[in-house]
Amino acid sequence: MSKLLDDAIGELSRLPGIGRRTALRLAMHMLRMEQEDVARMTAAISRFRNEIKYCKHCNNLSDTDICDICSDPSRDKSVVCVVEQVGDVLSIENTRQYNGLYHVLGGVISPMQGIAPSDLKIDLLLDNIASGGIREVILAISTTVEGETTLFYLTRRLERFPDLKVTTIARGIGFGDEIEYADELTIAHALHNRMPVNRQ
Amino acid sequence: MSKLLDDAIGELSRLPGIGRRTALRLAMHMLRMEQEDVARMTAAISRFRNEIKYCKHCNNLSDTDICDICSDPSRDKSVVCVVEQVGDVLSIENTRQYNGLYHVLGGVISPMQGIAPSDLKIDLLLDNIASGGIREVILAISTTVEGETTLFYLTRRLERFPDLKVTTIARGIGFGDEIEYADELTIAHALHNRMPVNRQ
Numbered sequence: 001m002s003k004l005l006d007d008a009i010g011e012l013s014r015l016p017g018i019g020r021r022t023a024l025r026l027a028m029h030m031l032r033m034e035q036e037d038v039a040r041m042t043a044a045i046s047r048f049r050n051e052i053k054y055c056k057h058c059n060n061l062s063d064t065d066i067c068d069i070c071s072d073p074s075r076d077k078s079v080v081c082v083v084e085q086v087g088d089v090l091s092i093e094n095t096r097q098y099n100g101l102y103h104v105l106g107g108v109i110s111p112m113q114g115i116a117p118s119d120l121k122i123d124l125l126l127d128n129i130a131s132g133g134i135r136e137v138i139l140a141i142s143t144t145v146e147g148e149t150t151l152f153y154l155t156r157r158l159e160r161f162p163d164l165k166v167t168t169i170a171r172g173i174g175f176g177d178e179i180e181y182a183d184e185l186t187i188a189h190a191l192h193n194r195m196p197v198n199r200q
Numbered sequence: 201m202s203k204l205l206d207d208a209i210g211e212l213s214r215l216p217g218i219g220r221r222t223a224l225r226l227a228m229h230m231l232r233m234e235q236e237d238v239a240r241m242t243a244a245i246s247r248f249r250n251e252i253k254y255c256k257h258c259n260n261l262s263d264t265d266i267c268d269i270c271s272d273p274s275r276d277k278s279v280v281c282v283v284e285q286v287g288d289v290l291s292i293e294n295t296r297q298y299n300g301l302y303h304v305l306g307g308v309i310s311p312m313q314g315i316a317p318s319d320l321k322i323d324l325l326l327d328n329i330a331s332g333g334i335r336e337v338i339l340a341i342s343t344t345v346e347g348e349t350t351l352f353y354l355t356r357r358l359e360r361f362p363d364l365k366v367t368t369i370a371r372g373i374g375f376g377d378e379i380e381y382a383d384e385l386t387i388a389h390a391l392h393n394r395m396p397v398n399r400q
Contacts, residue, residue, distance in 0.1 A: 027245075044210070086224070
């Protein structure tokens with residue numbers, strides 16, 4: 001077998017969710033791509049891996065020491081939305097409904113996976129709040145067991161700031177979800193937190 | 201948003217089956233990989249794209265002008281297994297049941313996708329057979345409509361060699377398949393080509 005092909009398949013199949021069969025399919029696709037397009041792809045990957053930084057203020061990925069969002073004068077610096085990971089920042093930004101800052105924890109507490117509170121960027125968050133100017137912290141954490149544990153832990157740590165408003169994003173039935181397939185806990189929670197319907 | 205991250209996501213999501221969400225997941229995984237491991241991956245991709253060749257004899261991917269299989273003196277050069285694509289060579293090699301040569305067509309005839317017989321490496325196959333020494337051609341082509349069309353076309357083109365044995369791989373119920381879910385054509389074919397059962 002071609003060593004060049006074998007190496008490409010071997011390296012690509014180290015990525016999550018990519019087995020040897022998918023790696024072969026990707027390699028064959030790259031053969032059909034222009035040489036310069038493949039070169040641009042590998043260059044983008046290399047630059048990303050070697051040059052990306054973590055924002056010293058919010059732990060988001062950034063090209064500079066302080067990220068675009070933290071250094072944007074038009075953002076409301078009195079509100080901080082705490083998220084698990086970088087992808088959550090992108091998801092919330094895509095809604096165009098939020099104008100505050102973020103804080104990226106870098107995961108959730110998970111004894112099973114050996115992730116302790118000290119592995120997350122929690123102290124940086126507390127330092128930022130202690131520096132003053134933050135009025136509200138929105139905890140936008142997954143409703144998994146690990147997420148709820150993290151939420152509970154953070155809530156406890158934030159008790160040192162009695163004047164701080166601490167909220168979580170609403171739990172309920174997602175848009176497009178069928179109640180038939182929602183679990184009982186979600187339905188019970190959604191019922192309990194029912195909202196008045198706007199009438200004409 | 202970080203331009204480095206945006207570029208990496210943009211380039212990765214050009215690959216088939218990889219959307220922006222998967223691209224982000226891959227990018228985040230690369231951040232957790234060692235820098236040198238990512239460098240080895242991009243280098244393997246670049247080398248593969250820039251240095252890989254097609255075997256001048258069988259059209260398989262190769263590091264050299266003639267591939268490992270065609271130049272292996274222990275392989276039986278009197279039998280040629282005709283396959284659609286490089287992945288099929290790997291699949292058949294993995295069975296360790298075949299010791300002949302291959303011929304990679306590079307696809308199947310598909311008027312829908314604009315793939316004509318002239319787009320496939322058919323003339324090279326006929327030239328190889330005309331050069332002599334080939335006793336049998338095994339057509340290992342998919343049982344799709346396009347595959348059957350290609351099979352029919354190849355069979356016609358091979359009529360010029362009346363002494364050549366032309367076979368196709370057996371059609372039937374695959375191992376692990378349930379008859380309940382097999383289509384009628386496959387069942388009818390499998391019934392018609394039934395095999396005697398070995399009895400003690």
